[in-house]
Amino acid sequence: MDVGQYLGIFLDESQEHIQALNDNLLTLEQDPENEDSINEIFRAAHSLKGMAGTMGYKRLQRLTHDTEDVFSAIRGGQMKVTSNLIDILFQALDAIQGYVDTIRDSSDEGEDDNESIIAELNKFLEGGGTPAPAEGGGGAAEEAASPEAAEDSSSAGNDKAVYRTLALEEAQKDVMKDAIVADKKVYGFTVYIDESCMLKAARAFLVFKAVEELGEIIVSDPSSQDIEDEKFDFSFSIFVITGEPMDKVVAAIKSVSEIVEVCGEEYNEEMVDNNGAAPSAGESASAEAEASQGAEETAAAAESAEVSVEHTTAAAPQAETSASSAASKKAAPAKKPVASQTVRVDIEKLDILMNLVSELIIAKNALVSSAAQMSGGSNSESQVITENVEYLESVTTNLHESVMKVRMVPIESALQRFPRMIRDLEKKLGKRMQLTITGEETELDRTVVDQIGDPLMHLLRNSADHGLETPDVRSERGKPETGSIFLNAYQEGNNVIIEVGDDGNGIDVEAVRRKIIERNFIPEEQALQMNDKEVIDVLFDPGFSMAKKVTDISGRGVGLDVVKSNIEQLGGDVEVKTKLGEGSTFIVRLPLTLAIIQALMVLVGGEKYAIALGNIQTIEDIPVSEIRLVENKEVIQLRGSVIPIIRLSDMLDAPEVERDNENLIIVVVKKGDSLAGLVVDELMGQQEVVIKSLGKYINTSRIISGATILGDGEVALIIDSNALF
Amino acid sequence: MADELRIIDNDVTQYIVVGLGNEQYGIDIKYIDNIVRMQRITRVPKSSEYFRGVINLRGEVVPVMSLRIKMGLPEDEITGRSRIIILKVDQSGSIGVLVDEVKKVYNLRADDVEDNVSHDSKSGVQSFISGVGKVENGLVSLLDISTIIGEVDI
Numbered sequence: 069m070d071v072g073q074y075l076g077i078f079l080d081e082s083q084e085h086i087q088a089l090n091d092n093l094l095t096l097e098q099d100p101e102n103e104d105s106i107n108e109i110f111r112a113a114h115s116l117k118g119m120a121g122t123m124g125y126k127r128l129q130r131l132t133h134d135t136e137d138v139f140s141a142i143r144g145g146q147m148k149v150t151s152n153l154i155d156i157l158f159q160a161l162d163a164i165q166g167y168v169d170t171i172r173d174s175s176d177e178g179e180d181d182n183e184s185i186i187a188e189l190n191k192f193l194e195g196g197g198t199p200a201p202a203e204g205g206g207g208a209a210e211e212a213a214s215p216e217a218a219e220d221s222s223s224a225g226n227d228k229a230v231y232r233t234l235a236l237e238e239a240q241k242d243v244m245k246d247a248i249v250a251d252k253k254v255y256g257f258t259v260y261i262d263e264s265c266m267l268k269a270a271r272a273f274l275v276f277k278a279v280e281e282l283g284e285i286i287v288s289d290p291s292s293q294d295i296e297d298e299k300f301d302f303s304f305s306i307f308v309i310t311g312e313p314m315d316k317v318v319a320a321i322k323s324v325s326e327i328v329e330v331c332g333e334e335y336n337e338e339m340v341d342n343n344g345a346a347p348s349a350g351e352s353a354s355a356e357a358e359a360s361q362g363a364e365e366t367a368a369a370a371e372s373a374e375v376s377v378e379h380t381t382a383a384a385p386q387a388e389t390s391a392s393s394a395a396s397k398k399a400a401p402a403k404k405p406v407a408s409q410t411v412r413v414d415i416e417k418l419d420i421l422m423n424l425v426s427e428l429i430i431a432k433n434a435l436v437s438s439a440a441q442m443s444g445g446s447n448s449e450s451q452v453i454t455e456n457v458e459y460l461e462s463v464t465t466n467l468h469e470s471v472m473k474v475r476m477v478p479i480e481s482a483l484q485r486f487p488r489m490i491r492d493l494e495k496k497l498g499k500r501m502q503l504t505i506t507g508e509e510t511e512l513d514r515t516v517v518d519q520i521g522d523p524l525m526h527l528l529r530n531s532a533d534h535g536l537e538t539p540d541v542r543s544e545r546g547k548p549e550t551g552s553i554f555l556n557a558y559q560e561g562n563n564v565i566i567e568v569g570d571d572g573n574g575i576d577v578e579a580v581r582r583k584i585i586e587r588n589f590i591p592e593e594q595a596l597q598m599n600d601k602e603v604i605d606v607l608f609d610p611g612f613s614m615a616k617k618v619t620d621i622s623g624r625g626v627g628l629d630v631v632k633s634n635i636e637q638l639g640g641d642v643e644v645k646t647k648l649g650e651g652s653t654f655i656v657r658l659p660l661t662l663a664i665i666q667a668l669m670v671l672v673g674g675e676k677y678a679i680a681l682g683n684i685q686t687i688e689d690i691p692v693s694e695i696r697l698v699e700n701k702e703v704i705q706l707r708g709s710v711i712p713i714i715r716l717s718d719m720l721d722a723p724e725v726e727r728d729n730e731n732l733i734i735v736v737v738k739k740g741d742s743l744a745g746l747v748v749d750e751l752m753g754q755q756e757v758v759i760k761s762l763g764k765y766i767n768t769s770r771i772i773s774g775a776t777i778l779g780d781g782e783v784a785l786i787i788d789s790n791a792l793f
Numbered sequence: 794m795a796d797e798l799r800i801i802d803n804d805v806t807q808y809i810v811v812g813l814g815n816e817q818y819g820i821d822i823k824y825i826d827n828i829v830r831m832q833r834i835t836r837v838p839k840s841s842e843y844f845r846g847v848i849n850l851r852g853e854v855v856p857v858m859s860l861r862i863k864m865g866l867p868e869d870e871i872t873g874r875s876r877i878i879i880l881k882v883d884q885s886g887s888i889g890v891l892v893d894e895v896k897k898v899y900n901l902r903a904d905d906v907e908d909n910v911s912h913d914s915k916s917g918v919q920s921f922i923s924g925v926g927k928v929e930n931g932l933v934s935l936l937d938i939s940t941i942i943g944e945v946d947i
Contacts, residue, residue, distance in 0.1 A: 430852060675836065720838040760854040762837065762847060763886045765942070769839040775847055775854045783835040783849050 074270050075175055078123050080412075082168045085112040085119075089161055090488050093154060097491070100149035110139045116164065118325035122274050125177040128167040134189045135160050141193060156188045158488075229331045231256035231305035234289050236343050240307070243286055244340045247309040254340065255314060257321065257332035258305045265326040269298045275327065276306075278320040283310025307335075415514055418475050422663055425464070425471050426758040429664060430777050432457075432464045433755065437779030465756065468664050472513070476660075479557050479566070480508035482521040486528055490553065493532045500539055500550040501532060507557035512564050516638050516658055520566070523631040523642075527568040527654050528553060530627065535572035535652060545649070547571065563640075563682070564660060569653030575646040577603050587612070604644050608632045639773070641790050643740055657740070667757045667776075667786065670735065671750035673722025676784040678757050678776055683789045685736045685743060687751065692732060704734070704745060711736065713745040714792055719771060725749065737789035744792060759786060805900050808926065810933055811878065811892040814866055818892075819899065819926055819933040820878065826887060827879040828895060831871055845869075845891055850879060857889035863941065864921060869893070882942055890941070899933065901926045906935065 089112050092105040099105070117132040135157065141147040163182040170178040234256075236244075244254045259275055261268045272295045279285055285292075287307040290300045310317060314334055321330045335343075439457045442450050483505055490503040512520070536542075536551035543549055556567045577600045584595045584603070589612055595603075606612055610629040635642050639659045646652035659665075659682070667678035668687075688706065695702050695713065702713045713734060716722070727749060734745040757776035773788035808819035809828075827850070834846040834857055843862040847854050857877055861869050869875070874894040881887050908924045923937035 427852060722838070762854060763856055763888070765858075765886070765888050766837055766840045766844055766847070766856045771839070772837060775835070777849050777852060777854070781849050782833060783847050783854055785835065785837065785847075 074123070074274075075171075077267055077270055078119055079168065079172050081119060082116055082164075085116045086161065086165055086168065087484055088112040089116075089164075091484070093157055093161065094487050094491065096149055097151070097154045106139060106143050110136065110143055113139055115325045118323060121323055122278075122325070125167065125171065127181055128164065128171075128177050131160060131163060131167070131182055131186060134186050134193075135164070137193055138189055147192065153192055156185065156192065158492075160185050160189060229256070229333070230258040230303065231289075231307065231332075232343060234287065234305055234307075234343060236287065236307075236340065240287050241340050241343075244307065244309065244335065245337050248335070248337055248340070252309050252311055253314070254335040255308045255310070255317060255332050256305065256335055256343070257308065257317075257330055258303055259321055259327060260303045260329040260331075262326040262328045263302050265302070268300070268302060269296055271324055271326050272296075272300070272304060274324040275321050278324060279306065279308055279317060282312045282317055282320055283308045413474075418471075418514070421471055422475065425468050426663060429464050429468065429756055429758050432460055433777075433779035434781070435779070436461065468756075472660075472664075475514050476511035477514050477517050478509050479512050479517055479520070479564075482517050482524065483508055483555065483557075485521070486525070486555065489525065489528065490532065493529065497532060498538070499532070499536050501536055501553055502550050503528070503553045503555070505555045510557040510559055510564055512658060513660070519634065519638060520656075520658065523634045523656070524555065524566065524568060526627060526631045527656075528555065530654075531568065531570035531572065531652075535570035535574075537573055559660075564658045566656040566658070567653050568656070569645075569651060571651040574648045574650055574652045575604060575607070575644065576648055577646075580604065580607065584612075604646065607644075608642075636770075639788075641739070655740070664756060664758050667755055668735065669752035669755050669778075669784070670716075670748040671752055672716045672720055672748050673725050674749075675720075675722060676752065676778065676782070677716070677720075677748075678755070678784055678786045679735060679737065679746070679789055680786070681754060683737045683739070685738045688734045688736060688745070690732050690734050690745075692730060695732075706736070706743075706745075709743065711743045711745050713747055715747045716787070717747070717749070719792070737792070739790050739793045742793055744789070746787075746789065746792070757784075757786065804903050806903075806906075808899050808901055808933065808935065809878070810896045810899055810928075811860075811876075812894040812896055813860055813864070813892055817896060817931075817933050818860075819901070819935045820880075821935070821938065822898070824880045824882060824938045825878060826881040829877050829879065829889075831875040831877065831891075848877065848889060850887065850889070853887070855879065855887045855889050857891055860890045860892055860941075863890075880938060880942065882939065888942055899926070899928050901928070901933075901935075 089109055092109045092112070095102055095105045096109070113132055113136040117129055117136055120126075120129040120132055138147070138153070138157065142149060147153075160182075163180075163185050166180065166182075167177045170176065247254055259272075261271050265271055276285060276288075276292065276295075285306050285308055287305075288295070289305045294300060295304055308317060314332065318330050318332060321327060436457055439450075439453050442453065486505065487503055490501060493499075494501055531553045536553070537545070537547075539549040542551060551570060551572055553570045554567070558565055581595055581598070581603050584590050584606055585592045589595075589606065589609070590598075608628045608631075612629075632642055635656055635658070640657050642654055642656045644652055644654050666681040668681055668684055670677050670679060688704075690704055694704055696704070698710065702715075703710050704713055705711075713732075732747050733749070733751060734747055735751075736743055736745050738744075755778075757778075759774045760776060762772070762775055770791040771787060772785050773791070774786045775783050776786055778784050807822040809822055809825060810817050810819050812818075829848075829850065832848055834848055836846040837844060837856075840846075843858050845857045845859050847856050849855075859869050861867065869891055870893070872893070875891065876895050877889040877891055878895070879887050879889050905927045906924045907927075921937055921941050922934045924935045926933045926935055
């Protein structure tokens, strides 16, 4: 075992801590006195430092250490939170993020010492009136905070010294006694891990590793094998032989993060003999255990007194741990629940599961189609088969839904960085803005959530940079000086909608039109003919940028077209609603699932195609005579609205077949508010289809979004009706 | 001894020789994942003309292209001997090529391969050929698989 295998945990957890730091710094900026936030930040910074130390990332450890010092000074009241301080803390945070990113890419923290940030932090520390130099800067504050916590742990310590109840084997006792005779020290410890810890076995391993650097572990309860297999509660006991002093070993154990408490004492020969020999079968009943310990306590009085002294004076980190964990426990009820009953699963495992479900559905479809062929005979056997196949069908559908739900995560994780980003933009652009996010709990497929962040970030930057006016323009227009930017996420049928918008200037359609003509993007006559929607669509074209000057926030011509193509890659689409002077809203529509959809199978020119059921509004049977021509395009009138019709056979260059020339079968599909009618030759019914990629060799038009394998093994293509509008 | 063996191994490349019209072409066996019989191919609209479409290869959707059309030869005639050769090139995924027939496997030593063929080319066909191999009953044009597949995505 080496530390490397914990790299994944380290990365995951540091990301969580960095996010917590970010969120709480933002809160603190608004409310500098918020104690919960200060404590939370302190705890996160401390855990980060501990983890960095365990993993051997010295630079990261140093930076987090100094950041932590600043917070301990704030917590101790020696320093006030100022806007300057917040700025430098954000810089430090970015540097920490930088380290973590470098570690993720190369499993090495890189060479950047970030001296300037450390120097700035230390300047604050000195200016803040902490007497000691940087390295021990937080010491005073930590000690100030520690007595209470230390008392907690020492008073609790006696009940928690589980190692005293361990029955030692004779051989073990001999080893210990020999060691004592040989002038070595024997310590017993019981180590408590934070109960919200996700990977206690990893923590225990790190404790073992830390202790083994100083000495030898002779007894462990539960056994090291059981600990490795997580077969223990949140505590374990060990006996150690070492030449090192007690406080050094305790400090080593406490340097592992999420260790709440360590109880321990030094053993002499007599204690070794008596250990675990208490008359009660005290392991289970706690009252009895207490009693037996009470008896022992007198015997071990001197040592336990020593232990409680250790707790107050031992290296600062241990006091911090208990103090901060106590603080976070106090704050807990007001915050989100700390840990729910969850299991962390590698996304790869879920991908495999999803693939297996896909295979199952293909196999099920094959069975359905052969059962359908058999059911021609009306004997009872085929009846039974049909019934069972139907049962299988409902089970696979449920299975698919369940697996899909497992893959769903709240969109929140993609949105977390935005408040910070808006804050930075505020400073950079000199505008005042307020970001409101609603519907963070809306769930989407994990893959989508991972990839939706960038396009949304682009849209938000766009709103901040181009959308919102400067404060004076806003007050002139009678708007509040602080512009508002919003991001609303919600589910609508089989889609998730994310609206990003602002109450700024809106899109000036005529200005865009002028720009199109000026840049000769589209010939003038044609540009003048375009309606508002068509003009706005040009904004999504690659290579077209409205920005008068290129800023580093947006306007490099790689803007909305990238947003659009990113979102389309996820199977979604984006549209804009805008009103000049009142603001604009970008509406991003994403499918709930990527892998398996319910589809309508249709026949066009003898070929089978699938159309996603979620996009279909109605299916109509229309006499050819009802088709009208408007601007040379075929349309039909349906319940009062005029709908353009698209002949799929032409769009798909389908082979000519004999068609019914009297009536047309029209599948009416919708995209947002618009409708279109697709003319097909025949309807073949509804089916659950597994979407397969066509691979990157075949470059087709966007009309074909993928392929699927039908029950008889034939490949059918999937039509993306959104691409037809 | 072991070293000598390795040198000999490096020297010999195995080619599968396929028939295309009257000519025979060799495909380096390291690219070949599978050879399957002709099966139903689903046409993909709006794709390049040399793509026949896609097939279902044990649950995966694999594109199939016509080597004849790609190389400027007359349209394929599907017979009982037509085969689809499934090629796999690194991470790019699988692709099938349609050939008239699969003849046999040849071991070609580096000495038997003439690399220098590009300068006497008369058409674009030559650009897909990496060399010419001598076999007992004539010559085999060796296909440059990465160019044939690589040119596809443009």
